[in-house]
Amino acid sequence: MAEERVVADHRVMGGVPCIAGTRVPVATVVGLVAQGRTANEIVADYPQLTLDDVRAALEFAASAVAERQLPLRTPA
Template identity: 50%
Template sequence: MNQFERITIDPQVMTGKPCIRGMRATVGMIVEAVSSGRTENELLADFPYLEKEDVRQALAYAASLDQGREVLIAS
């Protein structure tokens, strides 16, 4: 099992940006929403296709990249 099984990168989806489970929801979209004050519950209400673990993995993925850690994602 990889560390971030909900994070996918596919050149055919959102021009290869890290996405949630192959959908058109990017890690950057989630990080930006949280940084502007949106709560996890607000995100889940606005984007019903997201799950709590999606939000948590997106934030953890971004933090890992910032710390320069190697990350394992779904292919």
């Protein structure tokens, strides 16, 4: 689903991944979720988004992180 709803176009927001047809970056949606906002609250604040758009943003972000090896610190 994320492949259809998230686009990175150099002509829109400098190529930052955004929800298709909007100028709302995936990072904005993820940041709002991290702040404790619900998907319904995000859609209320950004009426151009749908609940599926919010899910797609989270799916895209999860996939992006999963593709990288992140160094984890082990407790001393």
